Amino acid sequence: MAAHRDAEGWVLDGTARHVLDGDRVDRLAVVTDAGVFAIAANLVSARRTAVFDPVLHVADLSFCEVRVPDSARLTVDRERAHHMALTGMAITMVGACQRILDLALEHVRSRQQFGVPIGSFQAVQHKAADMHVAVERARALAYFAALTIAADDPRRRLAAAMAKASAGECQSLVFRHGLQLHGAMGFTWENDLQFALKRAKAGELMLGGAAEHRARIAEEYRAADF
Template identity: 60%
Template sequence: MEFELDGDQRLLRRTVRETVAKVRGRPGSEQWDTYLRLGWLEAPPLELAIILEELGYAADPTPFLASATWFAPLAGRLPRGSGTAVFDGEGRYVLDADRADEVALLTAEGITVVPGSDLAAERTPVLDPRLHVARAAVDGLVAGVPDLALVGLAATAVGACRRVLDLTLGHVAQRVQFGRPLGSFQAVKHKAADMHVAVERARALTHFAALAIAEDDPRRARAAHMAKAAAGECQRTVFQHGLQLFGAMGFTWENELQFHLKRAQACDLLLGNASTHRKAILVA
């Protein structure tokens, strides 16, 4: 499958990348206000995937992902403030349920939107300290995960994996072993190539799924499962090779690598891991 972003989409990607780099490090509330002011929540599916990849690259701490891909597709509108949704039938791991202004609930009686303050949500510690995940105690829940929620997690994971790849390439270019840059060794090149291929494959499938959703293509559910599975497989490859190539430095708390590895893995685990979605592809 050949896929090229058009001029407007490339401009959007560059603009998002520059904006995120500029506001990165500021308080999360300021970052969130910037995204709202620029209207990024209103982006159609493919453009939204482009935005989410760049936010994943920066390990974004705001409720953008949940508001755009959890709340909006279930409620049929953007949240008044920030939002999220409970649609897994259990409410065990709900993204941003502890801080959302509005929460959309999928129950046997239909979809109900309630103020976040009315929901008994308790934050659950997860491996990514910047990610807000909570348990929502709600009766009568049913399962019905939106395709866009899967694509949003996939796009975020792709961005995180891309950041790990970039950090790894920078490290092996500077690190010297036996009088030569680490990146000059063939085994290192092979691992870097495997990481690159995994990222590009996951990105292509994520973009295809976003296009299928935008066009309401009958393949949209299957495409969303494929994107989520590919992103999960990507994070496993990138996690293994990136951590190995960084060596002992990659295990240190001070190294930036940890945040992006944790974000990628969290995106894989939320709403079912790669294995879960490979099985779902068979019946989609």
């Protein structure tokens, strides 16, 4: 996004792609090469783009000589805002993974084979236990990241990366096991599992995946003075 001054304030031009909820908010925080501006959403053209998660709103925003006053320019710690976004996405993914686990447990407790619930089989229990451990680990790291941001702790950069990486690894495991425990039912449109699976996977694809954030964590440790 480009911003330049004129006699009345600032003029914004450009396109912002894949903006989360960009088509249904009242105000936007627009990051440009000249800073961050808060503007009314009705000043831009928003077009919702189709993604594999049917309930996720993602839009492309077009800015064509959008004029804003000097007062619209914000004083923002952009790095801190990025950490907040990572942590918020990690928490969203943890919630989706918890929903997958809940649905899987409900299914294995009610689905019977050989006259008993399939949840009584040890192999099924192992997968459910692995899912639980992954969710709780990701939840703990997401909570820790949120606490470091609230306390303005200098560890927040590392904590946010750890939270997003752990949430990404959690969704990968929970996605596989959740589908396997549901069997063929997991692939049907009428099963609510699809919504949680798609939301967890969408979160992994936004703001960097697990591998990218693991690399950032490694860089932090290499640069640290122990």
